[in-house]
Amino acid sequence: MIVTIDGVAASGKSSVSGGVARALGVPYVSSGLLYRAAALLALEAGVDLRDAPAVLGLLEGRGVRLEPLAEGNRVWLGQRELTADLHSTRVDKGVSAVAALPDVRAWVDAQLRLLPEPFVAEGRDMGTNVFPQAQAKFYLTASPRVRAERRAKERPEDIPAIEAALTRRDEADRRQITPAADALVIDTGPLDLQGVIDVILSTLPDCRS
Numbered sequence: 001m002i003v004t005i006d007g008v009a010a011s012g013k014s015s016v017s018g019g020v021a022r023a024l025g026v027p028y029v030s031s032g033l034l035y036r037a038a039a040l041l042a043l044e045a046g047v048d049l050r051d052a053p054a055v056l057g058l059l060e061g062r063g064v065r066l067e068p069l070a071e072g073n074r075v076w077l078g079q080r081e082l083t084a085d086l087h088s089t090r091v092d093k094g095v096s097a098v099a100a101l102p103d104v105r106a107w108v109d110a111q112l113r114l115l116p117e118p119f120v121a122e123g124r125d126m127g128t129n130v131f132p133q134a135q136a137k138f139y140l141t142a143s144p145r146v147r148a149e150r151r152a153k154e155r156p157e158d159i160p161a162i163e164a165a166l167t168r169r170d171e172a173d174r175r176q177i178t179p180a181a182d183a184l185v186i187d188t189g190p191l192d193l194q195g196v197i198d199v200i201l202s203t204l205p206d207c208r209s
């Protein structure tokens, strides 16, 4: 069983996926962390974020691995854990450039398709491209202001700066952020976290095995 939860930046994908996965007793998979790891490695190595062979070389040569734990995903570079470094403003700014590289997308997709079912997968193109066969698909939205207010609790910048950065990232990610035709689109603006999780769980009565 695969459930996909896609959506725009800071729409609640990872928190909601964690809650849904816990309720189902399965892991969740944060695809964005692999794109964030690609950006972090390129930034650390001083590699141009648009240089596909160089970025791919960093990913393939150095053993980047996603660990999709139920309590929170972790990313490893060999023995070094990258997770805590993946949500900086610097990585937020650089990640869309590496995510636009077809070779990097193919590498991420291949990692994800190796994972054993069942799981909840979250990102941008889980329901459209990576797991089109998923049993249930969701797409989370909220206004840029609502998303910026939520993310402001996790970043040092003020709400207008975060809102501008989120809007820029939505624009840079526009190729990946079309909902699957068979996804249920949920505006999370009026809902709290548990409210979103409950909407999803209420539509999944047949997917709990």
Ligand SMILES: Nc1ncnc2c1ncn2[C@@H]1O[C@H](COP(=O)(O)OP(=O)(O)O)[C@@H](O)[C@H]1O
Binding pocket: 007, 008, 009, 010, 011, 012, 013, 014, 015, 016, 150, 151, 153, 154, 188, 189, 191, 192, 193, 194, 196
């Ligand atoms: N429906 C919601 N209501 C209020 N806060 C939310 C809601 N969904 C997510 N959040 C909060 O918004 C922030 C961003 O959520 P996150 O799950 O990281 O989003 P994404 O994975 O889409 O970037 C987190 O602090 C999270 O707790």
Ligand SMILES: Nc1ccn([C@@H]2O[C@H](COP(=O)(O)OP(=O)(O)O)[C@@H](O)[C@H]2O)c(=O)n1
Binding pocket: 008, 009, 010, 011, 013, 014, 031, 032, 033, 035, 036, 095, 096, 097, 099, 122, 123, 124, 125, 126, 169, 173, 176
């Ligand atoms: N399936 C995915 C997931 C993320 N991404 C890229 O990775 C970036 C970070 O994704 P994320 O899900 O960690 O970001 P947030 O929405 O949590 O801020 C996005 O802005 C996209 O550029 C993607 O292209 N496809």
